[in-house]
Each structure stands twice: as C-alpha cells, then as structure tokens.
Amino acid sequence: MPHTNFERRHCRPAGRADPLGHWCYLRVVDRSADIPADAVRYIERTRALYATQVPYRWVENDPEKDPPPWVPIRRPLVQSRIALIASGGIYRFDQEPFHFQNDTSHREIPIDTDPSELRISHFGYDSRDAREDPGCVLPLRALRQLAAAGVIGAVIDPALTFMGGIYSARRARDELAPRLRDIVLRQQADLAYLVPA
Amino acid sequence: MIEAAGVPTLAMTSAWDITTAVRPPRSAFVHYPLGHQTGRPGDLDGQIAIVRAALEAAWRMERAGEIVRLPFRWGGDEGWEERAYAPGHTPTGTDGKPVRVAR
Numbered sequence: 001m002p003h004t005n006f007e008r009r010h011c012r013p014a015g016r017a018d019p020l021g022h023w024c025y026l027r028v029v030d031r032s033a034d035i036p037a038d039a040v041r042y043i044e045r046t047r048a049l050y051a052t053q054v055p056y057r058w059v060e061n062d063p064e065k066d067p068p069p070w071v072p073i074r075r076p077l078v079q080s081r082i083a084l085i086a087s088g089g090i091y092r093f094d095q096e097p098f099h100f101q102n103d104t105s106h107r108e109i110p111i112d113t114d115p116s117e118l119r120i121s122h123f124g125y126d127s128r129d130a131r132e133d134p135g136c137v138l139p140l141r142a143l144r145q146l147a148a149a150g151v152i153g154a155v156i157d158p159a160l161t162f163m164g165g166i167y168s169a170r171r172a173r174d175e176l177a178p179r180l181r182d183i184v185l186r187q188q189a190d191l192a193y194l195v196p197a
Numbered sequence: 198m199i200e201a202a203g204v205p206t207l208a209m210t211s212a213w214d215i216t217t218a219v220r221p222p223r224s225a226f227v228h229y230p231l232g233h234q235t236g237r238p239g240d241l242d243g244q245i246a247i248v249r250a251a252l253e254a255a256w257r258m259e260r261a262g263e264i265v266r267l268p269f270r271w272g273g274d275e276g277w278e279e280r281a282y283a284p285g286h287t288p289t290g291t292d293g294k295p296v297r298v299a300r
Contacts, residue, residue, distance in 0.1 A: 036266065038228060038278065039213035045282040060218045063262055068222045069201040070261035077256050083204075088232075125232040133238035142235065142244040151249060177198045184204050191255060192199045193248075194208040194221070195234050 011054050059169050075190045079153040083189035084111075085180060087164030088130060088137035088197030089122030097121040098163035104175040108158035111140050124165035125197050137197040156187045164196055207255040209234050216264055224264040225251040230277045243269075 013021045035041070043058060050056070061068070073080075089098045091107045098105070098121045109118070118134040120127045130137045143155035160180055166172040184192050200206045200222045208221040211234055216224050227234065227247060236244035247269060254265045271277060280286045 034217050035213050036226075036228075039226070040211075040278055040281045041214050042212045042282055043214050043218070049282060049284060058215070058218055061220045063220055068220050068261040070222050071200055071203055071205045073205045073256060077252060080252075082252070088234075126230075127232055129238040130232050133240075135241065135244045136233045136236055136238055139235040139244050139248050141241055142248045145241075145245055146249055146252075152252065173198070181199045181202050181204075184199055185202055189204050191252070192204050192206045193252070194206060196209060196211075197232055197234060 011052065056167075057169075073191060075153070077152060078150060080190040081154045081156050081188060082143060082152055083156045083184050083187050083192045084139070084143060084159040084195065085184070085192055086138045086159065086161045086195040086197070088125070088127070088161070088195070089120050089163040089165070090118055090130075090134055090138045090161045091121065093117050093119055100163075100165070102166055102168055102171055103163050104166060104171050106160055106162040106176065106180060109138070109140070109161055111144060111155055111157045111159055113140060115141070122163055122165055122197060127197070130197065137195060139195065143193075153190070156189055160184075205255075207251060209251055210264070213264065220262045222261050223255050223258045225254050226264055226266045227251075227269050228266070229269065229271050230274075230281060233271075 010023055011021050013019050047055060075081075090109065091097060092109060092113060094117075095107050097119065100121070100123045115134045118138065120131050120134070120137075127137075135141055138159065138161065140155075140159060143152070146152045147155050160183060162176060162180070166176070205223070206221065207223045207225060208216070210216040210224050210226050211229050211231055213226055216226065229236075236247050247267065250267045250269075254267065258265065
C-alpha cells in the first residue's frame with residue numbers, strides 16, 4: 001500500500017514580498033514498492049533539479065478514492081481502429097510551432113506525412129533523436145505498416161499531437177483534453193493510443 | 198477523460214513513477230530514455246515491434262490501472278539512466294540550449 005509522508009522544503013526568496021523565502025509542504029506518496037528497481041525516478045530527480053523553486057504539484061490519483069475509468073475493448077485487434085495521440089510537440093512544417101509555455105493547442109497530422117516534413121518544438125525532453133526520426137515519438141510509419149500487415153484494422157487519419165509540457169494541469173484538463181476527447185469520439189476509435197515523449 | 202467518454206485507451210510511458218501517480222486505465226512501459234518512447238531513430242523494425250507489443254498488451258489487460266513492462270532493452274549507451282534529468286543534464290530547448298526554469 002502506498003504510504004503518505006510530508007516533506008518540508010524551503011523555497012528561496014521570491015521578491016520583496018517574500019524576503020526570507022518560505023516553507024512549502026509536500027504531500028509525498030511513497031509508491032516505491034510498485035516501481036521496478038531500474039526505472040528512473042523522474043519525480044525525485046526533477047524535485048532535486050528544481051529544489052529552489054516552489055515544488056511542482058504533480059497530479060496524484062489515489063487508486064482507492066479516484067480509481068481509473070475503464071472501458072473494455074470491444075473489437076479484436078485485427079479489426080481495430082487505432083487513434084494515435086502524441087504529446088511530443090510534433091507538428092508539420094506548414095503548421096505553427098508550439099509555444100513553450102502553457103500551449104494547449106493541438107495539431108492534426110495526416111498519417112501519410114513523410115517524416116522529413118515533421119518538426120518538433122518541446123522544451124521538456126532531449127528531442128535530437130526525435131528530430132532525426134520522428135518515429136521515435138510519433139510512430140506513423142509503424143502503425144501504417146501494422147495496418148498494411150493486417151495486425152491492426154486501421155490507423156485513424158489524422159493523428160493528433162500536442163505539446164505535453166503544459167505547466168498548468170488544470171488548463172490541460174479543461175482546455176486540451178475535452179477537445180481531443182471529442183475528436184477521438186467522432187473518429188470512432190476502438191482504442192486511443194497515447195504516446196508521450 | 199477519453200476512457201470516461203467510452204473509448205478505451207492505452208498510454209505508453211518511460212517514466213514508471215509518474216505513471217504510477219497518474220494511474221491511466223492501461224499503461225505500457227518501455228525502459229528507454231525520454232524522447233524515445235516508440236523506439237530508436239532509424240530503427241523502423243524496432244518501432245513496429247514496440248507498437249505491436251504495446252497494442253497486444255492492451256488487448257490482454259483486464260484491470261484498470263495496470264502497467265505492463267514491455268521487454269525492450271535500450272542497450273548501447275550505458276550511462277543514460279544516471280544522466281536522465283540529473284544535475285547538468287537538463288533537457289535541451291528548441292535552440293539546443295538548456296532551458297531556464299520559468300518562475
């Protein structure tokens with residue numbers, strides 16, 4: 001069972017109104033028993049990296065109070081329509097780039113777009129390999145080949161992309177997510193395949 | 198939100214701790230560096246294998262909140278786990294320079 005601790009962290013002075021800095025209290029849920037030993041602990045590392053800033057409030061869902069929703073998959077894989085949604089900030093050369101701060105827009109990428117026509121604007125990950133081959137974070141060709149080989153029914157056209165480095169979880173939830181949800185519903189997807197970067 | 202609207206979802210991840218906190222309905226974990234969620238650059242066969250393994254795992258999952266680890270090893274660059282988001286290794290911005298954290 002996850003165990004809840006509280007951590008006290010001092011944040012450095014933030015201006016004239018906050019000359020001595022201030023204390024923040026973090027509710028930390030210790031789920032270390034769940035995590036494979038070799039998995040990188042990104043929450044710890046980003047907290048350490050940004051230790052002098054106000055700690056970021058990660059979304060934490062209590063599995064007992066707020067369990068994940070669940071819809072059984074109704075169609076066999078070989079007949080399935082797969083919607084691809086990727087958050088790595090990928091866009092086509094003829095589209096507007098993503099802004100680095102709280103950009104809740106999305107792009108529609110035709111699934112036959114050549115990788116050379118794709119660009120990336122995202123501050124939160126090392127995108128050098130993804131720029132060289134966008135298939136690392138937007139697997140269009142892989143899905144097209146799986147459809148051609150009959151492993152899946154179809155990959156839905158277009159794919160949807162956004163820039164996942166949205167600091168405000170509330171804005172992502174209220175502005176971006178409903179829009180993507182409505183598109184996926186119209187596309188009659190059997191599964192929405194979410195790929196972060 | 199998509200699952201709540203009636204469409205099954207599968208989330209990929211390379212950050213198990215973040216995924217555990219969020220608990221999507223279905224998750225498939227690949228132990229690769231960030232920015233390589235669906236494979237290595239230029240390795241289309243590997244990308245096909247990862248995507249296929251993820252989708253097949255989704256069809257086998259039966260409990261909400263499950264995270265399945267896919268059997269792929271990064272190989273090669275042995276120090277990547279230590280360097281990931283470690284001091285001095287912040288991700289690059291779009292101009293290739295480290296990003297100053299906004300207040």
